[in-house]
């Protein structure tokens with residue numbers, strides 16, 4: 001007996017109460033143990049759209065809809081009596097005629113389409129009296145090629161533009177993605193379905209596996225039933241699965257705009273690698289402790305049924321992992337503080353070193369070049385490409401600057417201080433001399449914000465070993481670093497960078513608005529282009545709001561009202577966030593949140609935090625507040641730049657930051673500020 005689990009079942013289960021979910025779980029597990037369903041009141045549904053559909057009684061009112069075909073039991077849907085029967089009556093289960101992938105097709109009432117049509121629609125009907133029909137010009141053949149079920153050909157060709165947002169609710173996902181991309185300027189040819197091998201199992205096609213999953217044992221089924229909301233733990237997009245399973249000889253990168261499931265791929269990749277053998281150890285890492293914690297929580301869900309795999313994956317922020325390794329090899333490091341470096345520079349300048357260079361300029365030069373790039377001698381400094389620091393320094397000025405850095409290095413050595421970058425550099429040297437980290441594979445999330453020293457360290461980790469290094473990231477979300485070439489540091493992902501294009505997090509409306517903040521394609525310094533075009537979201541929602549106000553009080557009142565509406569619509573407080581650029585604006589956000597809490601009487605406040613800390617996270621509703629002219633781009637950051645020519649790169653990261661903030665929202669987004677507002681808002685209003 002094979003037990004199959006459909007994404008429609010997970011979705012329907014997620015809508016039931018906790019108590020009902022428990023009852024369903026008991027019945028489902030019984031069914032798995034006794035596939036004949038003895039004692040489960042199984043009933044064949046004669047009015048269903050498919051003659052193999054049955055219902056199983058969970059309670060007086062709850063029914064599971066099953067499809068039983070030979071030894072296969074497919075859990076298709078669950079719901080209250082009438083809802084469940086209605087769902088079954090309107091569904092057919094058929095392999096698609098081109099791809100062979102099993103689809104759940106909604107039956108269109110009253111539609112007759114006996115004869116296949118191969119008509120020429122070149123006389124494209126752009127408009128009807130009521131509206132534009134974006135798919136009118138597409139032939140039956142073209143539609144079948146992208147997975148549209150035959151029953152739906154007419155319906156799609158005649159679909160008015162206003163209904164495009166419903167595609168994902170009505171059609172199999174592969175067809176919906178293709179059509180949505182086409183309607184928004186993409187090419188249908190990019191989405192042609194892969195034909196199945198003759199006689200292949202219709203459930204094993206990659207397009208089928210994104211909606212059906214075969215369970216081998218009861219534990220796996222139980223884990224899926226425990227977390228019906230976490231569909232990512234069970235169903236992957238074919239492009240995601242491909243990246244998870246791919247065997248590679250060099251470092252690989254998965255890219256894609258915010259919400260396309262890069263983190264999910266990183267997690268599945270880590271578990272997949274851990275599956276390869278009992279002795280394999282995997283490090284799953286990212287830059288911040290908060291994100292590492294969130295990875296850990298997801299990994300728990302994913303490995304619930306496979307505790308032995310959980311043991312093989314270590315989740316650590318990269319800084320912590322490096323310090324642990326350093327301690328093992330060299331003893332505990334005495335990490336130098338930022339303020340101590342500043343003092344040493346000021347000390348050198350007071351002693352007459354550094355010619356006319358300011359301590360601020362020298363501090364940046366130290367942080368972004370000398371320390372970041374691990375420069376240890378004047379010759380290397382004299383020839384170092386000054387990436388991101390475009391103000392020219394003549395040989396004499398470099399000499400003067402080096403005198404300061406030499407002073408800093410000498411004093412640090414006397415104290416036995418090291419910087420974070422030095423830790424990675426020392427570990428890199430150790431790896432190059434044959435040292436081995438206790439992990440066969442390293443998977444890195446949010447890789448766009450890696451430092452130079454981290455990239456060099458990871459390059460040494462991955463050198464010469466298959467599948468050693470897998471990186472997930474989006475250069476459009478680089479918010480902490482200036483750009484630099486990975487390839488020059490030995491981390492070459494050229495030809496092994498792959499984009500994801502289906503956005504699972506944000507509505508069409510929010511994604512489309514946020515995308516306007518960034519260019520359609522961004523090329524990194526190694527020439528690898530990351531395109532954002534062709535990305536589709538799988539659901540739609542309200543249009544994001546952008547408002548500017550006379551003063552911050554007026555803004556606060558509006559945001560508070562907006563929050564109240566979100567809370568009253570049932571969004572839990574922890575799923576609502578207010579994001580601001582800096583700590584200085586936190587007060588404005590807290591006031592609005594407090595007012596909303598007082599007005600609604602809910603017990604918990606929404607999350608209030610700065611944009612940087614929201615990286616990698618998501619909320620159902622987000623208010624990006626205080627987007628004032630003198631807040632973002634951050635004037636203090638711009639003013640603190642010793643090097644005027646660096647301005648452009650800073651502007652870029654500030655723009656990325658607003659993109660990151662906006663793309664934390666799933667369903668509702670409000671962007672607000674005081675008139676005239678941030679210059680970036682011009683692109684989204």
Ligand SMILES: Nc1ncnc2c1ncn2[C@@H]1O[C@H](COP(=O)(O)OP(=O)(O)OP(=O)(O)O)[C@@H](O)[C@H]1O
Pocket residue numbers: 231232235236237240256257258259260261262263264265474477503504505615616617618663
């Ligand atoms: N195959 C999938 N099925 C269902 N949900 C998915 C799938 N893949 C990703 N998701 C969901 O989409 C959302 C975004 O995923 P994820 O955080 O991995 O995106 P990301 O590309 O890493 O985003 P960001 O760049 O903003 O960090 C999450 O809620 C995740 O659970």
